[in-house]
Amino acid sequence: MLDRFGDDERAIEGLPIRLVIALVVGVASLGVMMNMLSGLSGLTVxxxxxxxxxxxxxxxxxxxxxxxxxxxxxxxxxxxxxxxxxxxxxxxxxxxxxxxxxxxxxxxxxxxxxxxxxxxxxxxxxxxxxxxxxxxxxxxxxxxxxx
The missing domain is CATH 2.60.40.10 (Immunoglobulins)
Structure with a gap:
């Protein structure tokens, strides 16, 4: 049995892929929101x-x-x-x-x-x-x- 965190090398296994997925979802959401804002005629000149x-x-x-x-x-x-x-x-x-x-x-x-x-x-x-x-x-x- 492991008594110390220093000996556990599994803690970071799924972190990089989760960060990539969160980044892609965030950029896609931002793109949708910016497209909605640019469609409003009240904000344009x-x-x-x-x-x-x-x-x-x-x-x-x-x-x-x-x-x-x-x-x-x-x-x-x-x-x-x-x-x-x-x-x-x-x-x-x-x-x-x-x-x-x-x-x-x-x-x-x-x-x-x-x-x-x-x-x-x-x-x-x-x-x-x-x-x-x-x-x-x-x-x-x-x-x-x-x-």
């Missing part, structure tokens, strides 16, 4: 896109129309369009809210540094408050070219 027109301008004051649309191309009203200087310069930040048609007309006066032939103005969108919209991806930049 819709990406907005800005479409400036024209998207190529010269280094002088002019009007640029920006349309804010959802992935299906539907206009989004009450979104705030923000234009800032990128590699081109802009005096301050230009902001304006879209109307019912999802469009806004901005007066921009971009500039280029000496010996700079082109630059960009960055366009971002602040979605309407309380909406399921987001602007996480980069929007179309406005290209400023000399000439």
């Amino acid at each position: 819709t990406e907005l896109d800005a479409k400036p027109s024209p998207d190529v301008v010269g280094p002088s004051e002019g009007k640029v129309d920006v349309a804010v649309v959802d992935p299906d191309g539907n206009p989004v009203s009450n979104a705030t369009v923000v234009v800032t200087g990128g590699t081109a310069t802009l005096d301050g930040v230009v902001t304006e809210n879209t109307g019912e048609d999802g469009e806004v007309s901005l007066t921009l006066d971009p500039g280029l540094a000496p010996n700079q032939q082109e630059g960009t103005l960055e366009v971002s969108i602040k979605p309407p408050a309380g909406s399921e919209y987001a602007d996480e991806r980069e929007n179309t930049a406005i290209l400023v070219i000399e000439g």
Whole structure:
């Protein structure tokens, strides 16, 4: 008869296979739960896109129309369009809210540094408050070219 635990080598016989089974069952359960969560529309957001027109301008004051649309191309009203200087310069930040048609007309006066032939103005969108919209991806930049 065995009097000490140190002499018993059978204690770990079934442990590795039980751990593997528990791991497989756990991963499968987690996969099912994540699939259920991703199917809920309340947890998802819709990406907005800005479409400036024209998207190529010269280094002088002019009007640029920006349309804010959802992935299906539907206009989004009450979104705030923000234009800032990128590699081109802009005096301050230009902001304006879209109307019912999802469009806004901005007066921009971009500039280029000496010996700079082109630059960009960055366009971002602040979605309407309380909406399921987001602007996480980069929007179309406005290209400023000399000439």
